[in-house]
Amino acid sequence: MALDDKLDRRKVLAAGMGLLAAAPPIKELAGKPIVKPLDPDAGVTAPEALMKEHGLLNRCLLIYEEGIRRVQAKEEVASEVFLRTAELVRVFIEDYHEKNEENLIFPEFVKFEKLVDLVETLKAQHAAGRKMTAEVYQLSQPTPFRVEANREQIVAACQSFIRMYRPHMAREETVLFPALRTILSAKRVEVLGERIKEEQAVLGGDSFEHSLEKLAKIEAQLGIEDLKQLMPKG
Numbered sequence: 274m275a276l277d278d279k280l281d282r283r284k285v286l287a288a289g290m291g292l293l294a295a296a297p298p299i300k301e302l303a304g305k306p307i308v309k310p311l312d313p314d315a316g317v318t319a320p321e322a323l324m325k326e327h328g329l330l331n332r333c334l335l336i337y338e339e340g341i342r343r344v345q346a347k348e349e350v351a352s353e354v355f356l357r358t359a360e361l362v363r364v365f366i367e368d369y370h371e372k373n374e375e376n377l378i379f380p381e382f383v384k385f386e387k388l389v390d391l392v393e394t395l396k397a398q399h400a401a402g403r404k405m406t407a408e409v410y411q412l413s414q415p416t417p418f419r420v421e422a423n424r425e426q427i428v429a430a431c432q433s434f435i436r437m438y439r440p441h442m443a444r445e446e447t448v449l450f451p452a453l454r455t456i457l458s459a460k461r462v463e464v465l466g467e468r469i470k471e472e473q474a475v476l477g478g479d480s481f482e483h484s485l486e487k488l489a490k491i492e493a494q495l496g497i498e499d500l501k502q503l504m505p506k507g
Contacts, residue, residue, distance in 0.1 A: 319378065319465035320450035326370045327442045329481065332488050333358050333366075334438065337431040339495050344424050350495075352418035355427055357491055359410040365484045367406065369476055371399045373469050374445075378453070381465075385456045388449060395449070398441050405434045 317325075336358045343350035379392045408430045412423045453462055473480060492498040 317466050317470070318462050319469055320453055320462070322466055322469045323370065323374065323378070323450060324446055326366070326481065327446065329484060329488065330362070330366050330370070330438065330442065332492070333362055334435050335497065336488070336491055336495065337435060339497050341428050341431055344428050352413050352415050354491060354495060355409055355413035355418075355431070357487065359406050359413060361484055361487060362406050363403075363410065364479050365476065365481070367399075367403055369472065371402075373472055375399065377465055377468055378449070381453065381457060382449070387456055388452060391444065391449060395441065395445065398437055402434060402438065405430045409434070 336354065340350055340354045340358075342348075375396060379396065382388050382392050409427055412418065412427050412430075417423045418427075453465075457465075476484075489498060496502075
């Protein structure tokens, strides 16, 4: 066989192998690729999970602020704005997020005798926050909400709640959560993240994603869902 013929056959063979390598899987050719859904919580550590949940709480505070503004400006605001937000705080923040902090995170610092004063203050603030949320929830029921004095009391309770929780979250995110890695191994921090993920079962239908959907509806009701509205004018 001539040398040129051998070279041509090698080129054809190489080209064929390249086409096979570049070809999509048979399942894709059938128009039904198998795509494994991504788990947004996969590999998430305890501090990351708790900080994500702080974002949800912060959006609750933004709703409270808009509700306060409308009450003080004598503008129309539905009682359910405060009621539904307080309910989210009770279910997701108090019964889930804060319980995880108190049962899984705070004991680690007490055990190693680190930041114990801060932990005790944070626990006391949790207890105070529950009282304020209960007050908002009770007074924002449709009938009590019609009374002006009750609306003023809701405003005062929400203002106190916001004033306490903004620095509360900031101190946890900048001091407490980062310090976890100074007292625990990376593996232990990972295990705590898995424990927090397992605790989501107590939420039932009120998971993080479902809670966000509820929040988004309240934001849309108030007309504050579009971030572009917050751009400075001029």
